[in-house]
Amino acid sequence: MAAPKHKQPSVLKEPIVSKTPRANPIDWWSFNPAWRISRLEVQDPFGWHVLDERAVHEIRQKLANFERLTLHEIFVRDRKYNHPVEVQDLCANAQRRLVELRLEDVEHLYTLRLSGTERVWGILDANVLILLWWDPHHEVCPSEKKHT
Numbered sequence: 001m002a003a004p005k006h007k008q009p010s011v012l013k014e015p016i017v018s019k020t021p022r023a024n025p026i027d028w029w030s031f032n033p034a035w036r037i038s039r040l041e042v043q044d045p046f047g048w049h050v051l052d053e054r055a056v057h058e059i060r061q062k063l064a065n066f067e068r069l070t071l072h073e074i075f076v077r078d079r080k081y082n083h084p085v086e087v088q089d090l091c092a093n094a095q096r097r098l099v100e101l102r103l104e105d106v107e108h109l110y111t112l113r114l115s116g117t118e119r120v121w122g123i124l125d126a127n128v129l130i131l132l133w134w135d136p137h138h139e140v141c142p143s144e145k146k147h148t
Contacts, residue, residue, distance in 0.1 A: 029072040031127035035063060039101075039123075039130050045093045046121070046133035046140060059134075062114045071127055074112070081113035084124070085141050094121075094133075094140045101132075111141070 042049040051059070066074060074082050086108045087095060098104060103123070110129060112120045121133040121140055133140060 026126075028127050029076065030070055032067055032070060033074065034067075034128045036125075036128050036130045039132055041097075041133050045097065046135055048134045050136075051134065059114065059120070063112075063120070066112065071124075075110065075124075082111060084108040084110050090141050091139060109140075111135075 041047045075084070087098060087106060090098075090109070098106060106123055109121050109132070110124045112122075112129075114120060117136065117138040119135040119138055119140065120131060121135055122129040122131045124130075
């Protein structure tokens with residue numbers, strides 16, 4: 001009987017260093033927004049508990065209108081009205097409430113303008129706005145009008 005032949009190892013090729021792996025990052029700005037309501041505040045100072053049925057329906061309709069837009073349209077194109085706000089720029093009550101909610105690691109909240117003074121506040125996670133506060137009088141982050 002003949003002795004078994006041993007296979008010779010194949011020659012290893014050097015890796016091509018000019019190629020670099022790359023992932024296709026997700027462009028969340030091209031997505032439509034979605035809402036998460038599990039963190040809705042239902043207590044003062046910025047709770048949704050103060051709304052009556054008519055106001056809830058109006059807010060629901062306005063949020064539904066936002067769903068037709070992309071995050072880019074909402075927060076870039078329309079950044080004059082809807083934008084991120086650094087936590088340090090929020091009023092003391094809002095900053096204190098974030099600590100109470102154990103959200104002190106959040107760097108900024110996003111605000112959506114629903115009317116002249118009415119705002120909705122939340123945390124943006126990918127394309128989901130985690131709704132927190134109802135701010136009917138623009139008190140979470142009051143703005144000073146120019147030339148007044």
